[in-house]
Amino acid sequence: MSTRNVGFLLLAVALVAPWVAYPVFLMTALCFALFACAFNLLIGYAGLMSFGHAMFFGLAGYVCGHAIKVWGWPPELAMLGGALAAGALGVVTGALAIRRQGIYFAMITLAFSQMVYFFCLQAPFTGGEDGLQGIPRSPMLGGLLPVHNDMVLYYVVLAIFLFGFGAIYRIIHSPFGQVLKAIRENEQRAVSLGYNADRYKLVAFILSATLAGLAGSLKAVVMQFATLTDVTAAMSGEVVLMALVGGIGTIFGPVVGAVIIITMQNYLAATGEWVLVIQGVIFVAIVLAFRKGIVGEIADRWRAYSAGSRK
Amino acid sequence: MADPLLKVSGLNAWYGESHILHGVDFEVGKGELVTLLGRNGAGKTTTLKAIMGIVGKRTGQIRFEGQELAGSTSDIIARAGIAYCPEERGIFSSLNVEENLMLPPVVKPGGVTVEEIYTLFPNLLERRRSQGTKLSGGEQQMLAIGRILRTGASMLLLDEPTEGLAPVIVQRIGEVIRQLKTRGFTVLLVEQNFRFAATIADRHYIVEDGRVVDMVVAADVERSIDKLHDYLGV
Amino acid sequence: MFELIGIPPQALFGQLLLGLINGAFYAMLSLGLAVIFGLLNVINFTHGAQYMMGAFAAWLLLTVLGIPFWAALVLAPIIVGFTGVLIERLLLRRIYHLDHLYGFLLTFGLALIIEGVFRWKWGSSGQPYDNPIPGGVNLGFMFLPYYRGWVVIASLVICLATWYAIERTRLGAYLRAATENPTLVRAFGINVPRMITLTYAFGVGLAALAGVLAAPIQQVSALMGTNLVLVVFAVVVIGGMGSIMGSILTGFGLGLIEGLTKVAYPPASNIVIFVVMALVLLVKPAGLFGRTK
Numbered sequence: 001m002s003t004r005n006v007g008f009l010l011l012a013v014a015l016v017a018p019w020v021a022y023p024v025f026l027m028t029a030l031c032f033a034l035f036a037c038a039f040n041l042l043i044g045y046a047g048l049m050s051f052g053h054a055m056f057f058g059l060a061g062y063v064c065g066h067a068i069k070v071w072g073w074p075p076e077l078a079m080l081g082g083a084l085a086a087g088a089l090g091v092v093t094g095a096l097a098i099r100r101q102g103i104y105f106a107m108i109t110l111a112f113s114q115m116v117y118f119f120c121l122q123a124p125f126t127g128g129e130d131g132l133q134g135i136p137r138s139p140m141l142g143g144l145l146p147v148h149n150d151m152v153l154y155y156v157v158l159a160i161f162l163f164g165f166g167a168i169y170r171i172i173h174s175p176f177g178q179v180l181k182a183i184r185e186n187e188q189r190a191v192s193l194g195y196n197a198d199r200y201k202l203v204a205f206i207l208s209a210t211l212a213g214l215a216g217s218l219k220a221v222v223m224q225f226a227t228l229t230d231v232t233a234a235m236s237g238e239v240v241l242m243a244l245v246g247g248i249g250t251i252f253g254p255v256v257g258a259v260i261i262i263t264m265q266n267y268l269a270a271t272g273e274w275v276l277v278i279q280g281v282i283f284v285a286i287v288l289a290f291r292k293g294i295v296g297e298i299a300d301r302w303r304a305y306s307a308g309s310r311k
Numbered sequence: 312m313a314d315p316l317l318k319v320s321g322l323n324a325w326y327g328e329s330h331i332l333h334g335v336d337f338e339v340g341k342g343e344l345v346t347l348l349g350r351n352g353a354g355k356t357t358t359l360k361a362i363m364g365i366v367g368k369r370t371g372q373i374r375f376e377g378q379e380l381a382g383s384t385s386d387i388i389a390r391a392g393i394a395y396c397p398e399e400r401g402i403f404s405s406l407n408v409e410e411n412l413m414l415p416p417v418v419k420p421g422g423v424t425v426e427e428i429y430t431l432f433p434n435l436l437e438r439r440r441s442q443g444t445k446l447s448g449g450e451q452q453m454l455a456i457g458r459i460l461r462t463g464a465s466m467l468l469l470d471e472p473t474e475g476l477a478p479v480i481v482q483r484i485g486e487v488i489r490q491l492k493t494r495g496f497t498v499l500l501v502e503q504n505f506r507f508a509a510t511i512a513d514r515h516y517i518v519e520d521g522r523v524v525d526m527v528v529a530a531d532v533e534r535s536i537d538k539l540h541d542y543l544g545v
Numbered sequence: 546m547f548e549l550i551g552i553p554p555q556a557l558f559g560q561l562l563l564g565l566i567n568g569a570f571y572a573m574l575s576l577g578l579a580v581i582f583g584l585l586n587v588i589n590f591t592h593g594a595q596y597m598m599g600a601f602a603a604w605l606l607l608t609v610l611g612i613p614f615w616a617a618l619v620l621a622p623i624i625v626g627f628t629g630v631l632i633e634r635l636l637l638r639r640i641y642h643l644d645h646l647y648g649f650l651l652t653f654g655l656a657l658i659i660e661g662v663f664r665w666k667w668g669s670s671g672q673p674y675d676n677p678i679p680g681g682v683n684l685g686f687m688f689l690p691y692y693r694g695w696v697v698i699a700s701l702v703i704c705l706a707t708w709y710a711i712e713r714t715r716l717g718a719y720l721r722a723a724t725e726n727p728t729l730v731r732a733f734g735i736n737v738p739r740m741i742t743l744t745y746a747f748g749v750g751l752a753a754l755a756g757v758l759a760a761p762i763q764q765v766s767a768l769m770g771t772n773l774v775l776v777v778f779a780v781v782v783i784g785g786m787g788s789i790m791g792s793i794l795t796g797f798g799l800g801l802i803e804g805l806t807k808v809a810y811p812p813a814s815n816i817v818i819f820v821v822m823a824l825v826l827l828v829k830p831a832g833l834f835g836r837t838k
Binding site: 049051096097099100102103104106107108110111112114115118119121122233234237240244272273274275276277279280281282283284286287288291 | 588636640643647659660771772775779815816819823826827831
């Protein structure tokens with residue numbers, strides 16, 4: 001089964017899903033799926049483990065929400081603004097973080113996200129602990145899209161998700177993506193071949209931040225609020241978990257991971273702290289036993305199977 | 312030989328997937344000085360590491376003083392009385408000279424005292440407060456040999472102690488190794504420098520492609536010189 | 546009374562004292578992180594949770610068994626250190642051959658589990674812990690609560706003792722050597738795996754000790770270590786993990802900077818350490834005392 005066929009299958013599922021499941025839940029899942037894909041672009045293809053991606057996701061949500069609610073921007077423009085704000089934050093934090101590698105990179109991004117968290121906690125426009133509430137679902141494209149209707153909004157969200165997903169797919173398969181992979185495999189060799197590894201890493205970081213910001217903006221539009229939770233280290237950990245569960249460095253892994261984690265949270269929401277405990281257990285189990293994630297394991301089995309049947 | 316101190320038989324060793332030693336057999340008698348000779352990549356260093364238990368995986372027998380060590384971890388092997396001086400010398404940069412010297416724990420009574428080591432290598436005494444890796448190559452080698460004498464180990468595994476050193480230092484190290492032999496140490500020496508090895512060793516084993524292929528005793532070296540040159544490619 | 550740039554000295558010195566106390570915790574935690582990372586190559590994300598466990602252990606010893614603070618100061622780190630032994634033996638040991646990131650993720654998962662369980666059992670709200678040395682002395686320019694003064698001195702002594710043990714003793718030489726080349730140290734006859742276990746337990750115990758010291762100052766709560774560990778990561782990036790004394794100086798120094806910021810411009814006090822981190826990354830990416838590893 002090729003990647004393309006899997007893609008069509010998933011697309012078909014996504015198109016009929018809102019008639020079967022609760023659209024707001026599906027939209028949330030799509031937002032997180034895009035967020036996880038953006039994160040995966042960085043870890044899976046540039047080998048950079050960001051542990052602070054919530055800063056892009058969360059900050060973009062605030063910017064987008066503020067633009068709609070206070071400045072009266074149409075949602076599409078506000079989402080663009082949110083994504084660009086996240087991208088700008090990515091320029092600054094990325095330029096500093098790529099000065100260190102490996103585990104330090106993770107710690108530095110985590111520290112920066114904590115800084116953004118405290119900023120959002122205190123900044124006047126975020127509503128502090130209460131968050132930014134009551135973001136109106138203004139019509140999009142000059143009134144063409146009445147997104148106050150959940151079904152309409154679902155297909156808008158799906159389209160934006162597909163746009164983001166397609167962009168990531170294109171980036172990975174572009175010459176730029178190939179160089180990124182070469183840097184991930186062996187940075188020194190890539191440098192000796194004349195590639196400016198730092199610049200490639202920074203561009204990947206900014207792209208990932210921008211797309212994470214798009215996901216955060218989208219979530220603010222869907223949920224009609226932006227919250228401090230989305231800027232926390234726990235949220236940064238959650239997106240890592242989504243990518244890990246699905247499979248780091250696989251195209252569909254983050255989507256699968258996001259759907260699983262969001263579904264789990266949906267069912268376990270009433271149990272409070274146990275959600276975190278279970279997430280912790282999943283982290284431990286994956287690191288010890290399933291480092292390839294669900295999609296990674298399936299792809300391995302499938303390859304072994306088709307190699308065996310061809311003989 | 313009646314009862315060898317160290318008897319290695321059928322030793323196989325791997326680094327990850329690559330199979331390096333394919334059944335190494337040899338023995339070393341008590342008080343003997345034996346070398347392993349061979350070309351680069353023949354498996355000499357790996358043989359020492361396999362004896363010490365610091366390769367990826369190994370099989371075969373390693374009997375030392377009648378004790379089987381092939382299944383043991385390297386700390387147990389060291390405590391059985393085998394001391395190892397690696398090719399890269401392994402001087403610790405975060406330790407000063409004296410700390411490097413005092414690092415290996417005493418495993419048996421009867422080791423060389425610190426005073427004797429400083430007499431053997433006066434340079435080390437002068438520089439005992441310096442950072443270990445600030446020493447010259449020759450001094451680092453002396454430190455690397457010196458520190459394993461303290462432990463009371465009866466058998467020394469020395470991996471290319473003369474590598475990259477000036478002739479006068481090589482000579483000094485030769486003297487020291489000879490002195491160690493007279494003190495009763497058993498030495499297994501890996502060498503590239505055959506001319507150096509020939510001056511001090513009792514016997515030579517030739518290692519090729521992960522096996523011991525020949526043995527030459529010191530008295531026969533003159534007669535076997537063509538054969539040896541052939542083995543070593545000199 | 547004199548005033549410094551419009552700031553009453555009571556407030557200034559009070560905040561500086563608070564800064565020193567926070568700095569003491571930063572120093573003790575980053576010290577443990579650095580020692581653990583040196584030998585295990587694992588950034589111990591569980592460190593904040595273990596700090597919290599230290600405080601909880603002291604609180605439970607007092608409220609359940611009636612064991613006073615001074616005994617808890619010894620017992621709690623031992624208890625938490627023992628849980629560290631279990632974590633190292635059962636979990637961490639399996640991942641040393643993997644990329645460092647897996648250790649980070651594994652210990653992050655553990656932190657979620659530990660904090661979640663404590664929250665489930667004792668809730669998120671803080672439990673008060675009685676001050677073991679109430680009272681204080683008026684120094685003229687400030688009021689010094691005895692306990693706070695004691696914490697600063699005790700943690701300094703602990704940090705310097707740790708420095709001495711690592712840099713000046715035989716056991717410390719083993720640790721430094723094994724950090725550089727564990728294979729060779731083991732081939733000298735030292736049981737390195739046991740040393741790794743004990744080093745982890747020691748680092749964790751140090752975090753727990755900081756937790757016990759914090760208990761009478763802060764409320765004992767399940768989440769008291771969550772944000773702290775993130776600040777300590779920044780401290781570690783600023784100091785670099787190469788030097789023990791560097792960790793201590795960086796920890797106390799940043800605590801003071803934070804305290805000063807609290808006086809000068811309170812809203813920035815939460816983020817000043819991260820700003821310092823950004824500046825250090827610009828000027829000296831390896832950290833103030835760092836060697837690139």
